[in-house]
Amino acid sequence: MFAATYWVHTFDRLLPASVYGKTHPEYYAYYNGKRHPGKATQWCLTNPELFEVVAQRIDSIFKANPGKTMISVSQNDGNFTHCRCEKCSAVEKYEGAISGNFIHFLNKLATRFPDKEFSTLAYIFTMNPPKHVKPLPNVNIMLCDIDCKREVPLTDNVSGQEFVKALEGWSAITKNIFVWDYGINFDNYLSPFPNFHVLQANMQLFKKHNATMHFSQIAGSKGGNFSELRAYLVAKLLWNTNADVDALMHHFLAGYYGAAAPYLYRYIRTMEGALLGSTTALWIYDSPVTFKQDVLKPALMKLYNQLFDAAEEAVKADAVLLKRVRIQRLTLQYSALELARTESVKDIEQIKRDLDLFEQRVKEYDIPTLNERSNSPVDYCSLYRERFLPSKYKSIALGKAVKYITPPTGGYANKPATTLTDGLFGGSTFVESWIGWEGIDASMVIDLETTQTIHSVTSDFLHQLGQWILFPKEVTYSYSEDGIHYTLIEVHTLEEDRSVQVKFKGVRSTLATPIKARYIKIDVVATKECPTWHYGVGHPCWFFIDEVTVL
Numbered sequence: 001m002f003a004a005t006y007w008v009h010t011f012d013r014l015l016p017a018s019v020y021g022k023t024h025p026e027y028y029a030y031y032n033g034k035r036h037p038g039k040a041t042q043w044c045l046t047n048p049e050l051f052e053v054v055a056q057r058i059d060s061i062f063k064a065n066p067g068k069t070m071i072s073v074s075q076n077d078g079n080f081t082h083c084r085c086e087k088c089s090a091v092e093k094y095e096g097a098i099s100g101n102f103i104h105f106l107n108k109l110a111t112r113f114p115d116k117e118f119s120t121l122a123y124i125f126t127m128n129p130p131k132h133v134k135p136l137p138n139v140n141i142m143l144c145d146i147d148c149k150r151e152v153p154l155t156d157n158v159s160g161q162e163f164v165k166a167l168e169g170w171s172a173i174t175k176n177i178f179v180w181d182y183g184i185n186f187d188n189y190l191s192p193f194p195n196f197h198v199l200q201a202n203m204q205l206f207k208k209h210n211a212t213m214h215f216s217q218i219a220g221s222k223g224g225n226f227s228e229l230r231a232y233l234v235a236k237l238l239w240n241t242n243a244d245v246d247a248l249m250h251h252f253l254a255g256y257y258g259a260a261a262p263y264l265y266r267y268i269r270t271m272e273g274a275l276l277g278s279t280t281a282l283w284i285y286d287s288p289v290t291f292k293q294d295v296l297k298p299a300l301m302k303l304y305n306q307l308f309d310a311a312e313e314a315v316k317a318d319a320v321l322l323k324r325v326r327i328q329r330l331t332l333q334y335s336a337l338e339l340a341r342t343e344s345v346k347d348i349e350q351i352k353r354d355l356d357l358f359e360q361r362v363k364e365y366d367i368p369t370l371n372e373r374s375n376s377p378v379d380y381c382s383l384y385r386e387r388f389l390p391s392k393y394k395s396i397a398l399g400k401a402v403k404y405i406t407p408p409t410g411g412y413a414n415k416p417a418t419t420l421t422d423g424l425f426g427g428s429t430f431v432e433s434w435i436g437w438e439g440i441d442a443s444m445v446i447d448l449e450t451t452q453t454i455h456s457v458t459s460d461f462l463h464q465l466g467q468w469i470l471f472p473k474e475v476t477y478s479y480s481e482d483g484i485h486y487t488l489i490e491v492h493t494l495e496e497d498r499s500v501q502v503k504f505k506g507v508r509s510t511l512a513t514p515i516k517a518r519y520i521k522i523d524v525v526a527t528k529e530c531p532t533w534h535y536g537v538g539h540p541c542w543f544f545i546d547e548v549t550v551l
């Protein structure tokens with residue numbers, strides 16, 4: 001439908017910053033005192049010359065793709081990277097929404113090419129509609145509900161209500177709406193995402209508010225939480241938003257899982273009840289650890305496993321059905337491993353067996369990825385052994401207080417002083433265990449309480465571009481006996497990493513000759529500002545640390 005696959009985040013493809021950025025920085029967003037030509041920044045939409053260049057480009061794309069009538073002209077995948085130049089700010093102020101400049105620009109294109117249709121995003125910072133300008137009928141609004149929580153329908157929680165307000169606003173000014181919905185945990189595909197009970201109400205809501213097109217981003221990759229059932233239900237609801245979802249679910253489960261169906265149905269409904277009975281929200285970037293006290297608490301984990309045991313038993317004679325049940329069980333196995341990682345007291349031998357079985361199954365079933373960042377499940381297992389199983393060496397910093405010379409950002413400053421020395425390493429989602437600083441360098445001191453012999457110091461950092469968490473530039477260790485005068489151990493320079501995969505980096509100093517000291521100081525020179533190639537170009541980025549090991 002979309003010409004030359006221009007369907008979302010197309011600004012940079014239409015007008016690559018790598019080509020135009022140097023010669024025409026004025027085409028790109030102005031903020032924080034300068035123009036930011038980049039893959040994730042937006043255009044200076046009030047620039048008349050820019051409009052002509054884009055219009056010519058669009059003309060040539062349609063000429064090269066006869067028969068196509070629709071194209072996406074939409075913001076790059078960055079956040080708050082829109083232009084704040086004087087002219088753009090004036091429009092934004094008048095319209096009471098950042099989307100104002102985008103709609104004015106799109107309307108101009110829609111007028112220039114009246115027989116074509118132009119799709120544009122209403123996403124994150126452009127989610128809210130403008131007050132005055134109305135999209136022309138041949139401007140399509142691709143409205144996204146990415147920031148919403150999903151434990152209840154969108155009408156029933158605060159984040160959802162903000163979206164509903166935006167949806168109502170857009171539907172009052174256009175009949176041409178495309179809703180982009182999200183329905184899986186993007187940081188942990190292989191973890192439960194009990195949202196089946198909200199699908200219908202949300203779909204009905206979209207339809208009621210002029211959504212004539214819909215995309216449900218539910219990560220149908222192999223091993224994802226009920227990805228086949230999820231795709232089936234969404235597809236059926238697209239045909240008929242009043243369909244009997246419960247009957248459809250029974251129908252699919254019986255057809256796809258055979259005699260295991262009743263157990264899986266009970267599993268789905270039990271988990272849904274646990275979620276509704278809790279006060280925890282369901283978010284697309286969560287970790288199973290978030291649900292440790294409710295949806296995934298020990299008594300429920302036990303019940304879920306009993307249900308899966310019964311499900312496997314019911315189809316044990318059928319290799320195809322057994323495989324399907326076991327693929328689905330991976331989400332439970334993965335969750336158990338993630339939960340175990342956060343326990344100080346645990347049965348290590350049992351965890352090793354669980355990890356071996358999980359690894360064997362993900363290999364056997366060829367599960368491609370653990371998350372949206374393309375981390376492989378097999379790599380996860382190796383990393384788990386290295387990072388989360390106890391090493392034979394015990395850190396002498398274990399349980400010792402860390403004094404932050406630079407307080408961590410926001411709520412991270414309130415975490416216990418031993419978060420970095422509790423022996424528990426943070427996982428691939430930043431929501432637990434990590435301590436973060438935003439846009440600043442930081443220093444901290446670990447007080448070992450008595451003079452100790454030190455052979456090495458290691459601190460671990462997180463890399464997750466999607467969450468604006470970047471490795472620091474430099475890490476320096478020094479030591480002191482009195483906590484006043486410090487002697488340098490080593491300065492580490494870290495290379496920039498542009499990989500979208502989640503990564504950890506242990507920055508270690510090993511001392512050729514052991515030293516004696518009571519205090520260890522860590523000075524971090526952070527990246528501080530999202531680089532030009534990053535989604536948040538020009539805005540502060542984070543660094544996250546967990547944990548600090550002293551041997």
Ligand SMILES: [Zn+2]
Nearest residue numbers: 044083085088
């Ligand atoms: Zn501007």
